[in-house]
Amino acid sequence: MADQEIQVALQRIYVKDLSFESPNPVEVFGQNWKPQVNVEMQTRNRKIAESAYEVSLEMTITAKNGEKNAFVIEVEQAGIFVIKGLEGENLRRLMGTFCLTILFPYLRETVDSLCLKGSFPPLVLAPINFDQLYEQSMKQQHQQQQQQPDQPHA
Structure with missing residues (x-):
């Protein structure tokens, strides 16, 4: 089989979902600002057409x-x-590393902008090494598969 040329083209970047909540602004603004920030992240991808994929990066950031x-x-x-x-x-691998690396700066800017619009200090998320995270995820999956006993096939 001849090597097929690899092509990757970004068609569009967009915010798919967005929420900002500040449940206690009056109390929080009156305190010295020393937040504890928790970040949770998920990724998804799905085929939407021939050779076209939607890749998404979701984050929930909670500041106390x-x-x-x-x-x-x-x-x-x-x-x-x-x-x-x-x-x-x-x-x-490409969707779990390269595509997420493209999306992350846009998400990062959105988070920073929302903090400022909410009258909070800027929140600049640290860079993420998606290649390293992907490798860790693959190792974890491999270990989990090794720990599961073989299931008899029906």
Whole structure:
């Protein structure tokens, strides 16, 4: 089989879902600002057409100042990528690393902007090494598969 040329083209980047909540602004603004920030992240991808995939990066950021929730941001940044010449694990790896690396700066800017619009100090999310996270995830899956006993086939 001849090597097929790999093509990756970004078609569109967009905010798919967005939420900003500040349940206790009066109490929080009156305190010295020393937040505890928790970040949760999920990724998704799905085939939407021939060679076209929607890849999304979701984050929930919760900032507490003392005992009070200062704000909660939920954002899903997504993109449509046309990917040709890759299948299986190579395709999953590209979507789980390269595509997320493209989306992250847009999500990061959205989070920072929302904090400022909510009258909070800027929140600049630290860079994420999606290649390293992907490798860790693959190792975890491999270990889990090794720990599961073989199931008899019916």
